[in-house]
Amino acid sequence: MGAKTINLTLKIWRQKKSDAAGNFETYDVPNVPTDVSFLEMLDMLNERLEAEGQEPVAFDHDCREGICGMCGAMVNGQAHGPESGSTLCQTHMRTFKDGDTLVIEPWSANAFPVLKDLVVDRSAFDHIVATGGYVSVRTGSAPDANEIPIPKVDADTAMDAAACIGCGACVAACPNASAMLFVSAKVSHLAHLPQGKVEAKERVRAMVDTMDSLGFGNCSNARECEAACPKEISVEHIAKLNREFASALF
Amino acid sequence: MSTNGTVLDSKIPAGPLADKWDQHKFNLKLVNPANKRKFNIIVVGTGLAGASAAATLGELGYNVKSFCVQDSPRRAHSIAAQGGINAAKNYQNDGDSIWRLFYDTVKGGDFRAREANVYRLAQVSVNIIDQCAAQGVPFAREYGGLLANRSFGGAQVSRTFYARGQTGQQLLLGAYSAMSRMIGAGKIEMHARTEMLDLVVVDGKARGIISRNLVTGKIERHVADAVLLCTGGYGNAYYLSTNAMASNVTAAYRAHKRGAFFANPCYVQVHPTCIPVHGDSQSKLTLMSESLRNDGRVWVPKAKGDKRHPNDIPDSERYYYLEERYPSFGNLVPRDVASRNAKLVCDDGLGVGETGYAVYLDFRDAIARDGEPVIEQKYGNLFEMYEKITGENPYKEPMRIYPAVHYSMGGLWVDYNLMSNLPGLFVLGEANFSDHGANRLGASALMQGLADGYFVIPATLGGYLATEKLDPVTTDHESFKATENETTERINKLLAVNGSRTVDSFHKELGKVMWDKVGIARNKEGLEQARKEIKAIREEFWQNVKVNGESEDFNLSLEKAGRVADFLEFTELMAHDALLREESCGCHLREEYQTEEGEAKRNDDDFCYAAVWEHNGVGKEWTMHKEDLTFENVELTQRSYK
Ligand SMILES: Cc1cc2nc3c(=O)[nH]c(=O)nc-3n(C[C@H](O)[C@H](O)[C@H](O)COP(=O)(O)OP(=O)(O)OC[C@H]3O[C@@H](n4cnc5c(N)ncnc54)[C@H](O)[C@@H]3O)c2cc1C
Ligand code: FES
Numbered sequence A: 001m002g003a004k005t006i007n008l009t010l011k012i013w014r015q016k017k018s019d020a021a022g023n024f025e026t027y028d029v030p031n032v033p034t035d036v037s038f039l040e041m042l043d044m045l046n047e048r049l050e051a052e053g054q055e056p057v058a059f060d061h062d063c064r065e066g067i068c069g070m071c072g073a074m075v076n077g078q079a080h081g082p083e084s085g086s087t088l089c090q091t092h093m094r095t096f097k098d099g100d101t102l103v104i105e106p107w108s109a110n111a112f113p114v115l116k117d118l119v120v121d122r123s124a125f126d127h128i129v130a131t132g133g134y135v136s137v138r139t140g141s142a143p144d145a146n147e148i149p150i151p152k153v154d155a156d157t158a159m160d161a162a163a164c165i166g167c168g169a170c171v172a173a174c175p176n177a178s179a180m181l182f183v184s185a186k187v188s189h190l191a192h193l194p195q196g197k198v199e200a201k202e203r204v205r206a207m208v209d210t211m212d213s214l215g216f217g218n219c220s221n222a223r224e225c226e227a228a229c230p231k232e233i234s235v236e237h238i239a240k241l242n243r244e245f246a247s248a249l250f
Numbered sequence B: 001m002s003t004n005g006t007v008l009d010s011k012i013p014a015g016p017l018a019d020k021w022d023q024h025k026f027n028l029k030l031v032n033p034a035n036k037r038k039f040n041i042i043v044v045g046t047g048l049a050g051a052s053a054a055a056t057l058g059e060l061g062y063n064v065k066s067f068c069v070q071d072s073p074r075r076a077h078s079i080a081a082q083g084g085i086n087a088a089k090n091y092q093n094d095g096d097s098i099w100r101l102f103y104d105t106v107k108g109g110d111f112r113a114r115e116a117n118v119y120r121l122a123q124v125s126v127n128i129i130d131q132c133a134a135q136g137v138p139f140a141r142e143y144g145g146l147l148a149n150r151s152f153g154g155a156q157v158s159r160t161f162y163a164r165g166q167t168g169q170q171l172l173l174g175a176y177s178a179m180s181r182m183i184g185a186g187k188i189e190m191h192a193r194t195e196m197l198d199l200v201v202v203d204g205k206a207r208g209i210i211s212r213n214l215v216t217g218k219i220e221r222h223v224a225d226a227v228l229l230c231t232g233g234y235g236n237a238y239y240l241s242t243n244a245m246a247s248n249v250t251a252a253y254r255a256h257k258r259g260a261f262f263a264n265p266c267y268v269q270v271h272p273t274c275i276p277v278h279g280d281s282q283s284k285l286t287l288m289s290e291s292l293r294n295d296g297r298v299w300v301p302k303a304k305g306d307k308r309h310p311n312d313i314p315d316s317e318r319y320y321y322l323e324e325r326y327p328s329f330g331n332l333v334p335r336d337v338a339s340r341n342a343k344l345v346c347d348d349g350l351g352v353g354e355t356g357y358a359v360y361l362d363f364r365d366a367i368a369r370d371g372e373p374v375i376e377q378k379y380g381n382l383f384e385m386y387e388k389i390t391g392e393n394p395y396k397e398p399m400r401i402y403p404a405v406h407y408s409m410g411g412l413w414v415d416y417n418l419m420s421n422l423p424g425l426f427v428l429g430e431a432n433f434s435d436h437g438a439n440r441l442g443a444s445a446l447m448q449g450l451a452d453g454y455f456v457i458p459a460t461l462g463g464y465l466a467t468e469k470l471d472p473v474t475t476d477h478e479s480f481k482a483t484e485n486e487t488t489e490r491i492n493k494l495l496a497v498n499g500s501r502t503v504d505s506f507h508k509e510l511g512k513v514m515w516d517k518v519g520i521a522r523n524k525e526g527l528e529q530a531r532k533e534i535k536a537i538r539e540e541f542w543q544n545v546k547v548n549g550e551s552e553d554f555n556l557s558l559e560k561a562g563r564v565a566d567f568l569e570f571t572e573l574m575a576h577d578a579l580l581r582e583e584s585c586g587c588h589l590r591e592e593y594q595t596e597e598g599e600a601k602r603n604d605d606d607f608c609y610a611a612v613w614e615h616n617g618v619g620k621e622w623t624m625h626k627e628d629l630t631f632e633n634v635e636l637t638q639r640s641y642k
Helices: A038-051 A123-130 A152-162 A169-173 A180-191 A200-213 A224-228 A236-248 B017-027 B048-060 B098-108 B115-135 B167-184 B250-257 B290-294 B321-325 B335-347 B364-370 B372-390 B445-467 B478-497 B503-517 B524-544 B556-580
Strands: A005-015 A022-033 A101-105 A114-116 B040-044 B063-067 B188-191 B194-202 B205-213 B219-223 B226-229 B268-274 B297-301 B359-362 B399-408 B425-427 B609-614 B623-628
Touching: A022 A038, A038 B503, A123 A180, A123 A200, A123 B167, A152 A180, A152 B167, A169 A180, A169 A224, A180 A200, A180 A224, A180 A236, A200 A236, B017 B115, B040 B048, B040 B205, B048 B063, B048 B167, B048 B188, B048 B445, B063 B194, B098 B115, B115 B167, B115 B445, B167 B188, B167 B445, B194 B219, B194 B250, B194 B478, B194 B556, B205 B226, B205 B478, B219 B478, B226 B250, B226 B445, B250 B425, B250 B556, B268 B290, B268 B335, B290 B372, B297 B321, B297 B335, B321 B335, B335 B359, B335 B399, B364 B372, B425 B445, B478 B524, B478 B556, B503 B524, B503 B556, B524 B556, B556 B609
Parallel strands: A005 A101, B040 B063, B040 B226, B063 B188, B226 B425
Antiparallel strands: A005 A022, B194 B205, B205 B219, B268 B399, B297 B359, B359 B399, B609 B623
């Protein structure tokens, strides 16, 4: 790994509170090693701001390995930045060139109000799950795990859907700020397993209703969600959701 | 050392090992179903331990309030676990049993764990898999539709269940979904982005917490009949670790300062297969699942300073040091052994990469044997992750790896019921000390978190509530007021220092002292030095830290400052505990106590106990209480993986 560095100009959305007005601030960040991650680059800026007595740029993050779904921002109009199949924390600065200007903004969606700078409130996702994104099984009441064999293809498809990290990039990337990819991933995961079939109808109805009531837009098949998803969740799950939803109506 | 000799009652039930748990559950008093709704329970943390506990207690009818620092309970650090979860199902018919899982775990912990707890863990392991499968956790399966297993982390049987390289994520999402069901049902009140900053003790019993809303900065009081801490481990004491950025010791340490004893703080696991450090701006280290050691071979060049590309170094000039030194376990030796050996070969000048602190993990032979598709099926996402971070392709050249701090076996002391010495304070998951002794085996932390939350606490908490007389208490009680005042004062004090150094700069400085002197290998001189240096950093912190912004706001510097301030006190206890344990055991290697072959040398005559510390004030010496460990069912042997 070489000690190559690049110089960047950042235009970052700063907003003190939900109800405060926001604006872009420009920062020069020189000598960014290309081996560091995008968030480590923001750390470098924040270290400097803090030392100068200014408030650091607020952004969400935790695992920094692409699995907790906490991080995320629009970088030059792309959710999680330019690298496909990658969260912002997994994007490394070798993706960028010396002299680049990066415009960094929070997810923008009615259902995800900004809390501060790049931090948004995604609790709408939790509300959707709480209305049906589960199998109703009490602790202690489960049969032996091998009692219900599941064809490997179904288990694998369920796992593909279950890989969703709930980061919200799909909503941010969608021109209608729809949550269809997120909801369909959960519906499809459980609908592919015998354990999830029993409650399939109520689940899909409840989750879709809640999604609609929380201010997410409709799906118009723009497929931007799939392109932005760091876990590359396929829009085929949306088709599955639509089939499940249609059959739940009867 | 001051030892006041208080005998700790671990409340291990009498009777044969295999019957203890069932008999104990029968003996525990029950809370009448209609009365459960009268009890309020606080669960701090929503990782595997906290989410499974909250869900199960909600199902039973208790009123639960849950707390986490992330924006959603689904993001707790458990989400990052990759490799798998153990269970004694013996689906592979390869000789596994509850007894073998128990024995492996006790031996793996180098005979420093509590026998009865470990046996119970092995017993309930089988129920965990059933529960998770029923929730829809998409475990890996065979073509016949039944569950697949792999061997993992030093085990000679295949007892590890997994969901690709995302086992922790899938198990946590299972527990989170169970929890969400109870949130929907109104049995759990969720407080995300809320940090517990202190424990409220009333008449010697844990009765609530003081928390800070991380968005508004508001300080809040919460009252309950019992408090469950499920707040994870303290690996971030080292600044660089595989833990998530928000992992911290604050909740546990605050409880410690309120009287809860801390056990074995020096037992910290250093994981052998992580991506090496790249430079000063590094914020955390990334683990490469140790399942990789099932197929990858670990080596360094035989010659010092061999700068050739690894693919150009012929087999005869490679030192497969684990295979040579430990022929029967080879690359699958337990973590402590693998980490220590990596450090040894690098200290000898054989390390590779820019810094010389890395070894190779090579898949060349596995790919030649099984073909790339098979290897991709097993490790595809790990290889991808490695390539994303390093820009190198592990299908084409060996990975470079080095040990990193990963897990804390030490934690708040608990009895068999998972209750601390403070009545009403229960501790679950990585935050307690009970099951892993001096070294944790791979795939056993997920097992323990879920065992504690799904199966142990529902029984033992009921026993406490049914027998303890709890006076009605409200948040107007004097103790709530006083504890809240202390919390506010501390925040104001942090903001008032207004010095010239950032919080992170102190954390990094502390981390370096810890890694160098309280890391993989320790010695008396280094540990004494570490205590002095930690004290000096702490003093400077309170003179010279700069925390910007206000308290009634979303304030990331303030959040971090509080956690680092706690690490700056707690790490001194870690060093002190390591200093007084004059033996080597598990991950705790004291350079003065090694066998002639360089293996850890235990001293069962003098140190077969858990060191349990009582806080007497910052900067004052702690009081040590000992829990003697007695082994009635296994024979203490020198671990050998040769
Ligand atoms: C990269 C990695 C890979 C791993 N892989 C494996 C594996 O394959 N198999 C295995 O068995 N183990 C593995 N482990 C270990 C295992 O993941 C952890 O030990 C385990 O998940 C800890 O679970 P927990 O519930 O105790 O705590 P955590 O999951 O750490 O949860 C802690 C919770 O407490 C909350 N919290 C903390 N402090 C506060 C506070 N002050 N106020 C409010 N809330 C607070 C957090 O928000 C969080 O919800 C791995 C660990 C790492 C780091
Ligand atoms: S910080 Fe966890 S996914 Fe980016």
